[in-house]
Amino acid sequence: MTVTRGRPLRGEPEELDIRLRADASSRRPVLLAFGSAIVWLLIGSAFGDVASLKMHLPDWANDAAWLTFGRIRPAHLNTMIYGWASLAMLGVSLWMIPRLVHTELRFGRLAEVGIVLWNIGLVLGIAGLLSGRSDGLEWLEMRRTFADPWFVVGGALVGLTLLVTLMLREVGHLYVSVWYIMASYLWFPVIFIVGNWPTWRGVESAATNWFYAHNALGLWLTAINLGAAYYFIPKVLGRPIHSYQLSLLGFWALAFFYALNGMHHLIGGPVPEWMITTSIVASVLMVIPVLAVAVNHHMTMIGRFGALRYSPTLRFVVLGAIAYTAVSLQGMLTALREVNRITHFTQWTIAHSHVGVYAFVTFVLFGSMYYIMPRLVRREWPSARLIRWHFWLVLSGIAIYVISLTIVGVMQGLALLDPQTPFRRAVEVTIPGLWVRSFAGLLLTAGHLVFATHYWMMTRGTRRAPESPPFHEVRPILYAPAGEIVEEVAR
Amino acid sequence: MFPSSLVVVLTGLGFGLLALAAFAWGWRRGQYRDLSAQARVIFDARDMRLDRPWETAQQRAERAREFGALEPAPPGEWGEGRSSDEGSAR
Numbered sequence: 192m193t194v195t196r197g198r199p200l201r202g203e204p205e206e207l208d209i210r211l212r213a214d215a216s217s218r219r220p221v222l223l224a225f226g227s228a229i230v231w232l233l234i235g236s237a238f239g240d241v242a243s244l245k246m247h248l249p250d251w252a253n254d255a256a257w258l259t260f261g262r263i264r265p266a267h268l269n270t271m272i273y274g275w276a277s278l279a280m281l282g283v284s285l286w287m288i289p290r291l292v293h294t295e296l297r298f299g300r301l302a303e304v305g306i307v308l309w310n311i312g313l314v315l316g317i318a319g320l321l322s323g324r325s326d327g328l329e330w331l332e333m334r335r336t337f338a339d340p341w342f343v344v345g346g347a348l349v350g351l352t353l354l355v356t357l358m359l360r361e362v363g364h365l366y367v368s369v370w371y372i373m374a375s376y377l378w379f380p381v382i383f384i385v386g387n388w389p390t391w392r393g394v395e396s397a398a399t400n401w402f403y404a405h406n407a408l409g410l411w412l413t414a415i416n417l418g419a420a421y422y423f424i425p426k427v428l429g430r431p432i433h434s435y436q437l438s439l440l441g442f443w444a445l446a447f448f449y450a451l452n453g454m455h456h457l458i459g460g461p462v463p464e465w466m467i468t469t470s471i472v473a474s475v476l477m478v479i480p481v482l483a484v485a486v487n488h489h490m491t492m493i494g495r496f497g498a499l500r501y502s503p504t505l506r507f508v509v510l511g512a513i514a515y516t517a518v519s520l521q522g523m524l525t526a527l528r529e530v531n532r533i534t535h536f537t538q539w540t541i542a543h544s545h546v547g548v549y550a551f552v553t554f555v556l557f558g559s560m561y562y563i564m565p566r567l568v569r570r571e572w573p574s575a576r577l578i579r580w581h582f583w584l585v586l587s588g589i590a591i592y593v594i595s596l597t598i599v600g601v602m603q604g605l606a607l608l609d610p611q612t613p614f615r616r617a618v619e620v621t622i623p624g625l626w627v628r629s630f631a632g633l634l635l636t637a638g639h640l641v642f643a644t645h646y647w648m649m650t651r652g653t654r655r656a657p658e659s660p661p662f663h664e665v666r667p668i669l670y671a672p673a674g675e676i677v678e679e680v681a682r
Numbered sequence: 683m684f685p686s687s688l689v690v691v692l693t694g695l696g697f698g699l700l701a702l703a704a705f706a707w708g709w710r711r712g713q714y715r716d717l718s719a720q721a722r723v724i725f726d727a728r729d730m731r732l733d734r735p736w737e738t739a740q741q742r743a744e745r746a747r748e749f750g751a752l753e754p755a756p757p758g759e760w761g762e763g764r765s766s767d768e769g770s771a772r
Contacts, residue, residue: 206726206727206728207726207728210726291723291724362723363711363712364712364713364720364723365708365713366720366723366724368724374701374704377700378697381693381696381697382693385689385690385693388689398690399689399690402690402693402694422724425721425724425725426724426725426729427760427761428734429725429729429730429732429734429745431718431721431722431725432721435717435718435720435721436717438721439714439717443701443705446697446698446701446704446705447698447701450693450694450697450698451694454690466690494738494741495736495737495741497736498734498736498760500736501734501735501736501760501762502760502761502762503760503761503762503763504760504761505760505761558761561761561762562760562761565758565761570758571757571758571762571763571764572758572761572762572763572764573763573764574763574764574765575762575763575764575765576763576765577763578762578763645763
């Protein structure tokens, strides 16, 4: 079929060819990462639902040791952070970097090996947790002896692939997303090794534990997903980011200020006061990168919010970016001693962490996958209806989740501070919110099942082929003998 | 001061120094010159010429004036799913 074109622009065929070659080069490792991430998403959802039900039905399903709360809860956390989020992020990075540096992914097979090793580490680590083998450190529960080395080697192989691709780039300029993504691959191994170092004891261990856990959020999960948001929002809108200067300011402020944030988790703990105060100051300084990102994204979107009705990618990514602003501002407030004395050791913290890891990170990852997958498997998503179901289930689920736990968290904190209130009462006030949280968790799981089903339909191609040629089959432009562009041919 | 304080502080400072080195490298390599042009490196010509149904008539006219006649976006361009069986555009 021949399609008449508008005014041809110089260099267009080469641009299209670069993009097609970049996508083709990353196809296998990205599909491997996405596929395994979704399997872990389903497993982690089941763990989360069981753990949530046990908070208000403590005697339920306690016959088997592996189903007890102390094992299921860390299994949920580790599955979601290292299984779902991290693997999906490996996939997004492997797709974005070749595109952004205008070259093919180098040593793609090495990245595939890295993803397989990462999955082996997860299987061993989660099986270890369920069988009672834990390092006992939050976010670092998987054993450093038989699970963690797989992550180090696997992550290093993926990082090496990206680094070689970056070094062989065909562009001089590095877009801000490249800074975010590549920096996260340099930061993560350092914090992971420091956090897992086996010689820390007692309070030392708590300090390095929170140094790791907070930086895993800020320098790993946040960095890659902000990089994705800086790519997908302007890309779908066809409009450059409002202020590129501001985007760079945001990146460098994150790079300089974030690393000292973690100690605010130990407010009131037996650690030197100067460490806590330094961390609170660093946490408040985060207002610079957060507002830089928030203002930039909002000003880019302004006048084009109608696009959210058309693009699932934009819908998820923009809501994720809004959640990033919300969770960061909430985190800054929570780092203040006056707020922390109420919220510490309450359900508020659980709500806060889910705004970060779910409403921000997971939403951006869903949005990214909606954009990337059609370009890898060369067909559209099979059903607009399933996308709508997915979106509304997870949006309503996370909204109910966060609102209910935030409210009962504050009630719990105030009850704990009141010496006249018995401790039992501080637990009882949370129970209605915990029931609502379990319902919200089931909504989230239903949304994940819809997404997984849709993903499977997408990769298996179970729907009929479209009548009109899809966008990914549009062929490059033909040249007249003199080199003049004359027409575009669609297969 | 227990030993891990030193490790945390040194690692934090190490991150800061690494960031400073990377910033200096970027400065020397011209990563901060002509920023408005660099903000456009993620686009190719076709991206900018696709007709976006959510844009106003004025926004479309501006796009056409700057990038040439607009082309209809192929199905699935924005991550959306097939909707022919639902009689809906999205």
